[in-house]
Amino acid sequence: MRRIDALLLDRWDRDPDLPALISGPTVVSMGELKERVLRTAAALRAHGVGPGDRVVVHHERSVEFFVALLGAAFAGAAHAALDPGDPLERVRATTRDCAPRIVLTDARLAERFEGLAEVLTDEECAAYPAAAAPALDASPDDPVVIIYTSGSTGRPKAALISHAALASRLDALQSTHRMDERDRMIHHTACSFDMYLSETYWPLLAGAAIVVAEPGRQRDADYLAALIRDHRITTFYCVVSLLDLFLLARDPAERYDGLRQVLTGGEPLAPDLVARFHARSTASLTNLYGPSECTIYCSYWICPRDPDPATVLIGGPVQGTELHVLDDAGAPVPEGEPGELYIGGAGLGLGYLHRPELTAERFVTTPHGRLYRSGDLVRAAGPGGALEFLGRVDRQVKIRGIRIEPAEIEATALSCAGVGQAAVVAHGAGADKALALFVVPEDGAPPPGELGPSVRASLSARLPRALVPRTVDVLTALPLTANGKLDRALLEKRAAAVPAPRPAAPATGDLGALVVAVWRDVLAVDAIGPDDDFFDLGGDSFKVVRVVETLRDRLGLDIPLAALLHEPTPRAFTEELRRVREAGE
Known part of the structure; x- marks a missing residue:
């Protein structure tokens, strides 16, 4: 398997005049993108960046964002893309954990990294002379991407993905959902969710154009519908909740037959949503499943056009991937019985940055080879052993496609002034799924009416929006079960309690x-x-x-x-x- 930079270079040299990026009125050809990327790579190399190094990319979704992350790859480094929408404290803490050789950002965001790392702005990179692709003493097994996800120890964990693993996944996507120079794909996924990688590298390698959504408008169904129509989008990825929103927010009579293929995932896909989508588009709908540690996705299921589907599966392994359903002893379970999913093959990640113990715990050696222990319960429930997702074996939850470890929120809450104990539970389902935090004050804490809002404000300043609980409830003590363990079921019941009736809305004059x-x-x-x-x-x-x-x-x-x-x-x-x-x- 070749490196991503070499594959991109071949593609760009083959068709330099094809459009690569479309951002508002700006169109960047493959040849122009190549030149800008190589300038950035030259700037990075001049500042000591090479194979094995890490580069933080901190840009809003823009042409500069793509130039920065691709420039890091061409310099031989792995990039960690940090969302400018995250709280400053979170961005700085993640940067400290990453320990990058350099940060690529724009001038207005540069001060965020003061005292942490050397910063290069896009203006400085653009000033470097045009350069040839650097000759690197590098391997396809080198890391190219670092994906940060919520961590159960109270701090995010960073999965390392190699060139070979990423190239394998892109090849698998292309083998089942082919794109070429006639196709266009929207890039709208936040860089905190690994599907942004497929929205970046897949169209560029396939010769298709990337249509760049404006920052902050990825939830705007009207805006996305206009992009699909005006730019003749053929391939579209979105998490399940956004797909549902898209259909709910638009005119029920509106059709999307210009789309050729739609991919979704990140959350359980309801049969009703599949039926509603198929009723409004001739496009195929594919359910993707997979953790970041296994590079974007590891199984897929093209949803049949059934007007009344009974269930939605996560399907079978993608090209070059092994899926094993094992019991607690590591033995295969009988077909149709539930077990934990272990994942191996070409897309398997390298492990976690700076976390050897966690790497050893999750990336395990088995009689089947090196596998990632997913923590997901599945069973073979369809033709050819197609898998059905059943839930988690631990406390991890997903809300609108984002992986969340409640323990990380609890650890952050315990560091807030006045908090002696903390517990987080998830309640509800689908669009109504939410997090609730319960805290017990320590001696000298503010009264409950002040402590709850104070804790929530502190969490909002330190955690990404998806990890901030919807409610913070102050208790005199956390409930315990008969054997002395935290009674999470009781907390979930309390969190899901119907809220008190609210006053009627006032007249429209106010x-x-x-x-x-x-x-x-x-x-x-x-x-x-x-x-x-x-x-x-x-x-x-x-x-x-x-x-x-x-x-x-x-x-x-x-x-x-x-x-x-x-x-x-x-x-x-x-x-x-x-x-x-x-x-x-």
Whole structure:
């Protein structure tokens, strides 16, 4: 298996005039992308970067983002892409853990890394003279990507992915879902979710064009629909919850027959959603499954066109992959019986950065070879041994495609002032799945009415939005079972309790009060300040739809979904509604 940089170079030299990136009015050809990437690689090499080094990429979704991460690969380094939307403390802590040789970012974000690492801006890289591809003493087994995921020890863990593993997965995608120069694919997945790799490398290697979504608009169904239509998108990936939002938010009569293939995953895919998608598009729908440690995905299932499907499977192994369903003793389970999924083959990651004990725990040597212990329960339930996902063997949860270790949130909560004990549970299902934190105050802590909001504010400043619990409840003691263990079932029941009835929404004359009342109903929270963030309060794409549809009915206005996505505080959203109302008068 060859290295990714060598494969890209062959592709770009073969068709330098093909469009590679389309970002708003900007079109970057493959030849132009090659030149910019090699300039960045030359800048990195001049600053001492080479094989075995790590580079942090910290850019909004843009042409510069792609140039930076590809430049790192061509310099021989592995990149770790850190989301500019994450809290500053999280970005700095992850950078310290990564210990990069250099950080690639733009000038306005450079100060975030003061005292941590040397910084190169895209302007500085662009000033370097054009250069040939560097001759590297490097191997396909070298790491090319570092993916940070939530960690059960209280800090994120970083999975190392090699050139060979990434190339293998891209080859597998191309073998079953072929793209060529006639295709276009949207890049909209956040760099905290490993599918951004397929949205980057797959179209570039296939000769297809990447259509770059604007930062912050990946949840905007209207915007994505316009991109699909205006750019004649043929291949589209989105997590299950976004696919559901997309169908809910758009006109039920609207069809998407221009799409040729849609890939989804990250969460359980409901049969009803499959049926609703097939009713509105001739495109194929593929359910992908796989942890980051095994490079994007390791199994797939092309959903049959059944008008009333009974179940959705995660399918069988992709090309070059081995899947083993084993019991607690490491022996194969009988077909149809549940067991833990172990994954091996060409896409297997190298392990975890700086975490040898965790690597040894999860990447295990078995009679079947070196395998990754996924922690997922599955069973053979379909033709040819196609697998069905049954749940987790540990506490890890997924909410809107993001892997979350409750222990990481608990450890962060315990470091907050006034917290003596902490426990996190997940409750609900599908779009309503959420996290709840329960804390017990230590001596001298503020009163409960102050401690809960204080802890939530501290978590919001230190954790990515997906890891911030929707609610923080202060208890005098955590409940225990008869044998003295934490009673998580009781906490889940308490977290899922129906909220108290809320006052009726005020008349539409008081627009700000109406906005707050609707938010309270949809978010099931009592207190909302004028500058509270909708998403920090537990909002998600589905709740955006509910808020906007409610206000459309109450106000008689054509309110775009993007209004709330772009202005997620009551104060700013109310002003945006006033502008919409004035424009319609």
